[in-house]
Amino acid sequence: MNVSVVLFTSDLRLHDHPPLRAANDAREVVPLFVRDTGVDAAGFAAPNRLAFLADCLRDLDAGLRERGGRLVLRSGDLVEEVCKVVAEADADEVHMAADVSAYAHRREQRLRRALEAEGRRLHIHDTVTTAVAPGGVTPAGSDHFAVFTPYFRQWSAQPLREAFGAPRSVRVPEGIGSEELPSRDGLSGLSEGLAEGGETVARKRVTAWLRSGVQAYEDRHDDLPGDATSRFSPHLHFGTLSPVELVHRARRAGGPGAEAFVRQLAWRDFHRQVLAARQDAATADYRTKHDRWRSERTAGEEIEAWKEGRTGYPVVDAAMRQLRHEGWMHNRGRLLTASFLTKTLYVDWRVGARYFLDLLVDGDVANNQLNWQWMAGTGTDSRPNRVLNPVTQAKRYDPDGAYVRRWIPELAAVEGPSVHEPWKLRGLDRAAVDGYPDPIVDLSEGLARFKRARGKD
Template identity: 70%
Template sequence: MSVAVVLFTADLRLHDHPPLHAAVASADEVVPLFVRDPAVDRAGFAAPNRLAFLADCLTDLDAGLRERGGRLVVRHGDTVTEVCAVARETGAGEVHVAAGHSAFARAREDRLRRALAADGRQLRVHDAVTSVVPPGDVTPQGSDHFAVFTPYHRRWSGVPLRAPLPAPRTVRVPPGLRSDEPPARASVAGVSPAVATGGEREGRGRLRAWISQDLDAYEDRHDDLAGDATSRLSPYLHFGAVSATEAVHLARTRGGPGADAFVRQLCWRDFHQQVLAARPRAAVEDYRPRNDRWRRGAEAEEDLRAWCEGRTGYPVVDAALRQLAHEGWMHNRGRLLTASFLSKTLYLDWREGARHFSGLLVDGDVANNQLNWQWVAGTGTDSRPHRVLNPVLQGRRYDPDGAYVRRWVPELAALPGASVHEPWKLKGADRAAYDYPDPMVDLSEGLARFRRARGRN
């Protein structure tokens, strides 16, 4: 009997899964394989919140496969070594995998291709599994990638998409194949209190409910901090528990301004992936250097600690950072505000902020985390690299009644309305009644310092 291996990576689902679909169609038996590789930890990709969500995803994937007569095979060790071992044990002639776009994923893919070829086996790499449009499929004249989002979005929007694939009805796995126990969320220490439940079943339920109930209002409400009107699908997209391609199809079928705005956000994911695929050093180096001399020393380190802990003295910034610590997720408007405050108002290296986010975000994707940070810091693809977001004005605009701040900064809960955004304006005993720090920096001073540093005076 012919056997094929499907290596699951950042595509932990059964629906719309091209590698699994191809393997089931071409082989009598299929080995659905996930390798827990210590190299992921050493590369800094493992964090408690993501490990907990990953455990949920693997448990759900195994359950879905068992419903179809199969099971998930889990191994621990070097991915290439374990995949080759499973292929030898089963006599598999092909290994199917989704194309990866980070330097880490591409290096792993190259090693795996060489090792399998040495054994007389073939690696089949499938595009458009973790992205809608694969990096390199659309490029501007004279360059290997788009450096500006708007022209990329125009080209991306015109690309014909493949139709979403159904989940297989049956998956036959070779009998007797050894498998380690899938990791369990309960075994992961240091998980934030309110990390969402992972898995395809949960993700697809959220996607369909949100498309039918909330998508229409997305264009008007996506920046509403207190309203929490975004899809919250980013963790499921990061782990591939939800297909971005299927999400685009569902949104476009629904249609309207909300769908257009949502699809535009999915395009941003692909935009950042194609930038990182072309410029892998952008994960750690400025994409467009500004000759920044970021603040260093004891005072800068104390400012960074205060920012991480959500005690900057600016309520909307602190609220967003506390949401991150509690949920492993942050509203997109909050991400913009906190990143601008760190990199421009405090003039601290964007890499420090990206590292803090990566340690907590369930959706801590290298391309989107690092390149969004660079976009805000002005070292990335933003066409207005020196813009600075004012947290007071932004708080009044996107949290006009202060409900978001009061939710996450309970020490200010008694302050009414928009006054919660400027507690330092209280006087005497009124101010003393609130155990909340004064602003760590005057906004005008922070702006002047940033402009001097960038030569914008």
């Protein structure tokens, strides 16, 4: 019987898994995950993601064992470790999901060359981590869409492949050694409220949310205190959920909420097709505005205040404190905090993107970097000079101040929308604000500085 290796990367699930389905067809299979030291060396081994990854790997192994298999874990250079396992199992092919980052592409090319040198084959599968493959839809005269709306029209018209279930059985050859599976126990620097990972948790969450949450998604996904988003982003990042399956299930649920949710999945695919075509956008401006950003040297104190949630603007600080506590932030909070750093403080978007990647459990290069560029006005946004006023936004999306009071205990005694402008409080009300700072910058001054820098004054 021939043997195949399935190399899991950011697709840590058994349901709707094209590489596993292809490899498992009348074969013995080695389900393999390599803890790639190259990823660690690049600085992406953030504690929150390592903990979530450990949960995912343990859950994946448990699911495989229920089907007669097991997960093989190795650590080191991914290409070297895959080739070792291929030799040990005498496998003739390796199956893995496509990815979009520059590092992933280089790694794939190295692996293909190494396997072909030994007479083995590498099969790359699309639509494992996206619903529509990057490059699956393109405009005339270009290799990718730079504007979301026309992309979404073509994306929506694409026929999706069928989503299929988990395999009933997985046969793993004997004698393939494995390292011990990691655990979040003993990891330091974790966010206190970090969510649990794994496909089992993810699928339960999907079932519950599609039953009771998706209907209100269109009206409430920006509601900060209501927390009515799906919170699927960590599971999409680690691949414990299939984007193809999510689109199918949401469309079956139907209604405006489901349609709005599918649109968000399309945004995720949109960013991945941009990065696939323009891999330097992870670190360089997609559309430069020739900004002379304030640096960490010149704006260090303000950057630290932003990181610590002590800018004096409560909704910004609440979102940054949520990030520290949960390793996750509400999407509206991400927009507000990014606008404040890049537009009000006029600090380089890369500073914020790097800090988010240090903490976010869903720290995805495509989504994180390109959303930061969108907000900084250097990305695909058609209105690059838009500035989100944190007070106006807070009154709209947290009208009674419940979100702010949840995350800023210094302001817990301030009732109603007054909590969004504590510097305006007087007398005993002002005295009740214990230790909360005044604004580090006047909004009008920040706006004027930004307009001067962009030549819009």
